[in-house]
Amino acid sequence: MEVLNPVQRRIHQAALRLFAEKGVSQVNISDLAQEAGVARGTIYNNVENIEQLFRQVASQLSKEMHLRVSKSFADLQDPAERLANGIRFFIRRTHEEPQWGAFLNRFAMSDSALREMFYSQATTDLLSGLQGGRYRFRQDQLVVxxxxxxxxxxxxxxxxxxxxxxxxxxxxxxxELVLRSLGVDEAEARRLATTELPPLPALD
Structure with missing residues (x-):
């Protein structure tokens, strides 16, 4: 994952807030400079154009969340527990970082990098659960x-x-409802969905 310097991180954080609030086409260099608290020249030195910046922000956000969730699964073998935790990690982080959640809510289904964040880990765990008999659905239903x-x-x-x-x-x-829809017993689904959620690991 690309390492951002402090100025780039500040610009990316400002861009995330603006994109979540306004969309991509309504954000300009002046808005970005004001939101980030830097000069317009600093923006020009670090940003090729607004569309490219959006792609960078989406890609960075996707990789960061994917790596943190994957790291949290290091000691978890049960695909159903991994799925329950993964869902709750996203929802808890939305509470902790509303602009992060708003950005995802606005763009996750239309941007390929953000879709990949949801799909890559879920695909592995869903197939693992299916092959191990934890879930009940047809393999041709995987995308759905x-x-x-x-x-x-x-x-x-x-x-x-x-x-x-x-x-x-x-x-x-x-x-709970997702696990039940995949064939997990109601009581077991509820137990997995209400266990204490560990902290989302930080990246080294």
Whole structure:
């Protein structure tokens, strides 16, 4: 993953907030400079154009979250527990970093880098669960199942952003219902969805 210097990180964080609020086409260099608290010249020195900046922000965000979630799974073997935790990590982070959640909610299904963040880990764990008998669905349904997981997670992130549910309520209910839809027993799904969620590991 590309290492950003402090100025680039500041610009990326400002861009994430602006993109989440306005969309890509409505953001300009002046907006970005003001939001980041830097001179326009600093933006020109670090940003090729707004569209390229969006791609960089989306790619960086995707890789960072994917690596952190993957790291959290190092000692977890059960694909159902991994899936339940993964769903809740996204929903909890939306509570902790609302602009991060708003950015994902706005762009996750339309940007390839952000879709990859959802799909890559989920594909591995869903196939593992299917082959191990943990889940019950046809293998030709895999793409639809991944879409179901991603859509359910994003929908609950929206509930948290809007203040309609706490992250714990939304996270546990979503994880439970997704697991039940995949064939996990109701009581087992509820147990996995309500166990204490560990901290999301930081990257070294």
């Amino acid at each position: 199942v991944i879409s179901l997981v991603a859509s359910a997670t994003l929908g609950s992130m929206f509930l948290v952003i809007e203040g309609l549910k706490t992250w714990r309520e939304a996270g546990s209910d979503t994880a």
